[in-house]
Amino acid sequence: MNKKELYNKILQLDGLTNEEKSELLGLLRKQKKYGLVWEDKPEDVEERLREDLPVLIEDPDKAIISDDADAPNHILIEGDNLEALTALAYTHEGEIDVIYIDPPYNTGNEDFVYNDKFIEKEDEFRHSKWLSFMNKRLRIAKKLLSNQGVIFVSIDENEVGALRLLGDEIFLSKNFVGQWNWFKSATPPALSKKVKRTIEYILCWQSSGNDDTFRGTQKVSKSNDPFTKPQNTFKILNFPANSITCAITEGIIPAGVYGTSKFPNELLDDIDVKNGKNSNSVRFKNRFIWVQETLDENIRQNLYIELSKNGVLSYKRSSYNREVPPNFIDSSVGVDTTENAGRNLLDIFENKKVFDYPKPVSLIKYLINFIERKNLTILDFFAGSGTTLHATMELNKDGGKRKCILVTNNENNICEEVTYERNKRVINGYITPKGEEVAGLKNNTLRYYRTDFVSRNRSVRNMRKLMLLSTDMLCIKEDLYTEQPEFAGQKTFANVFRYFSNGTKRMMVIYREEAVTQLVELIKKADYEGKMKVYVFSPSEDPWEGEFEEVADRVELCALPQAIYNAYKRILPKKKDVALEQENNATGNADKTFDGMLNFDEEEELQ
Numbered sequence: 001m002n003k004k005e006l007y008n009k010i011l012q013l014d015g016l017t018n019e020e021k022s023e024l025l026g027l028l029r030k031q032k033k034y035g036l037v038w039e040d041k042p043e044d045v046e047e048r049l050r051e052d053l054p055v056l057i058e059d060p061d062k063a064i065i066s067d068d069a070d071a072p073n074h075i076l077i078e079g080d081n082l083e084a085l086t087a088l089a090y091t092h093e094g095e096i097d098v099i100y101i102d103p104p105y106n107t108g109n110e111d112f113v114y115n116d117k118f119i120e121k122e123d124e125f126r127h128s129k130w131l132s133f134m135n136k137r138l139r140i141a142k143k144l145l146s147n148q149g150v151i152f153v154s155i156d157e158n159e160v161g162a163l164r165l166l167g168d169e170i171f172l173s174k175n176f177v178g179q180w181n182w183f184k185s186a187t188p189p190a191l192s193k194k195v196k197r198t199i200e201y202i203l204c205w206q207s208s209g210n211d212d213t214f215r216g217t218q219k220v221s222k223s224n225d226p227f228t229k230p231q232n233t234f235k236i237l238n239f240p241a242n243s244i245t246c247a248i249t250e251g252i253i254p255a256g257v258y259g260t261s262k263f264p265n266e267l268l269d270d271i272d273v274k275n276g277k278n279s280n281s282v283r284f285k286n287r288f289i290w291v292q293e294t295l296d297e298n299i300r301q302n303l304y305i306e307l308s309k310n311g312v313l314s315y316k317r318s319s320y321n322r323e324v325p326p327n328f329i330d331s332s333v334g335v336d337t338t339e340n341a342g343r344n345l346l347d348i349f350e351n352k353k354v355f356d357y358p359k360p361v362s363l364i365k366y367l368i369n370f371i372e373r374k375n376l377t378i379l380d381f382f383a384g385s386g387t388t389l390h391a392t393m394e395l396n397k398d399g400g401k402r403k404c405i406l407v408t409n410n411e412n413n414i415c416e417e418v419t420y421e422r423n424k425r426v427i428n429g430y431i432t433p434k435g436e437e438v439a440g441l442k443n444n445t446l447r448y449y450r451t452d453f454v455s456r457n458r459s460v461r462n463m464r465k466l467m468l469l470s471t472d473m474l475c476i477k478e479d480l481y482t483e484q485p486e487f488a489g490q491k492t493f494a495n496v497f498r499y500f501s502n503g504t505k506r507m508m509v510i511y512r513e514e515a516v517t518q519l520v521e522l523i524k525k526a527d528y529e530g531k532m533k534v535y536v537f538s539p540s541e542d543p544w545e546g547e548f549e550e551v552a553d554r555v556e557l558c559a560l561p562q563a564i565y566n567a568y569k570r571i572l573p574k575k576k577d578v579a580l581e582q583e584n585n586a587t588g589n590a591d592k593t594f595d596g597m598l599n600f601d602e603e604e605e606l607q
């Protein structure tokens with residue numbers, strides 16, 4: 001029987017009220033022919049969000065600030081990712097270009113924690129809990145994606161089928177890009193008598209408006225591949241300036257014989273190294289497998305050539321063209337295995353094992369580099385050891401300004417002692433256990449945040465507290481962190497107004513509406529071009545537009561905390577609003593005079 005027939009049957013049933021018939025028809029409309037069905041399992045964090053609103057608070061002591069004023073600002077958030085995603089729904093809705101996540105695989109081997117308990121293989125709701133957990137987070141992730149956005153999700157066979165169906169439901173099946181198979185390990189653990197599991201999967205969906213063409217690693221066909229034609233005679237090859245990445249950052253590598261007994265390299269000219277590259281043209285004599293013409297052509301196509309500390313030359317096929325990437329990822333496209341990723345992490349942490357099975361930097365770089373734009377905003381809300389930020393900073397060596405946001409909890413101090421510490425060392429530089437010095441990626445700034453909370457009860461006190469604690473989020477939203485001590489000659493006061501400016505962008509945050517009139521007068525005489533973003537406390541949607549009428553062409557107004565409530569309303573479980581309450585002494589300050597200075601006394605402690 002089809003749906004139309006069922007509709008008619010229900011309408012003809014006797015003994016049912018119109019309301020009962022409507023309810024049955026509603027259930028019939030909701031019935032799915034194909035898709036996932038699971039029992040929703042509430043999370044502790046979800047229940048907390050019914051009572052409290054999350055905010056992000058910076059820990060300035062952990063900030064790593066680059067000397068380069070134009071360095072991209074990367075963000076690390078310590079907290080449950082459902083809380084952090086909710087906050088990001090205000091700061092970054094529709095602004096994330098690339099999401100990469102490596103969520104729990106739900107293997108039953110203590111890899112998936114739900115409400116502070118490991119989910120075991122015998123748990124009869126194991127898959128329901130995983131789907132419920134992922135569903136909440138992926139639905140927020142969809143809201144964060146830009147019109148040109150993509151999301152990559154790593155997974156293994158335990159949940160790959162469920163993930164495909166869930167992703168198709170959330171992002172729509174028409175936006176499914178494809179599935180890549182990554183050769184993760186040649187020597188995986190022997191967990192099965194029948195299958196050697198060397199592959200993991202990466203599923204990808206895109207935003208509906210995405211029309212990007214992914215670019216893959218350029219390959220040479222086997223018939224013309226010079227690597228299949230070994231040369232037995234010594235040849236000399238010329239390497240132009242800036243074509244070789246050297247093991248040292250600055251200095252002179254004198255002419256001489258280098259390499260190993262198996263792969264000797266005779267350097268015929270001194271190499272003058274600047275910023276990790278040869279600044280002069282140099283010649284090598286060796287048993288090269290490429291002729292000069294082939295080398296020249298590949299260098300023109302941005303072939304990546306490395307000179308190791310021992311003087312061994314190696315070619316890296318990291319140049320890109322418009323060829324669409326194949327759905328198999330291995331060393332042929334320059335991507336490492338998890339074993340190599342583990343060794344890399346040991347190098348960073350001086351042979352101390354801090355994380356099991358990290359993803360290779362080369363894998364995340366490969367995926368992000370599918371997109372040709374260099375000003376991407378990248379999000380990883382299952383940050384683990386922090387590989388995605390490491391990869392982003394590596395990619396920025398091409399002059400890009402990619403920004404990365406990481407989210408992880410601090411279970412077993414992972415956020416502070418692994419995620420943060422790893423990327424701190426990558427930025428500042430480190431020495432491997434073998435004594436090799438790895439230069440820091442210093443043209444990057446990293447800021448550290450933690451989630452905090454404000455009651456959802458909308459008393460004026462709570463609204464003021466939310467306004468006060470959301471300032472760090474406003475800095476994230478505007479990508480503006482340089483606070484100024486005064487504005488137009490007026491000293492700022494933390495409980496009245498704050499002013500941020502980096503010379504090109506500016507933002508004012510007004511916490512006390514009583515100060516608006518005086519601040520408007522200051523804006524009139526201030527010397528700046530363009531518009532200043534002004535966030536002003538208001539118990540309603542109105543950001544005091546009437547009071548700012550005389551400077552309307554110089555400001556862009558936003559009423560807080562209403563803008564935050566509006567963003568969260570689309571994300572959080574519903575809660576009945578409590579009527580506004582009056583703060584004690586709230587009207588007492590309205591008539592104060594300030595002798596021309598905006599020096600309000602704190603009427604109460606807001607922490």
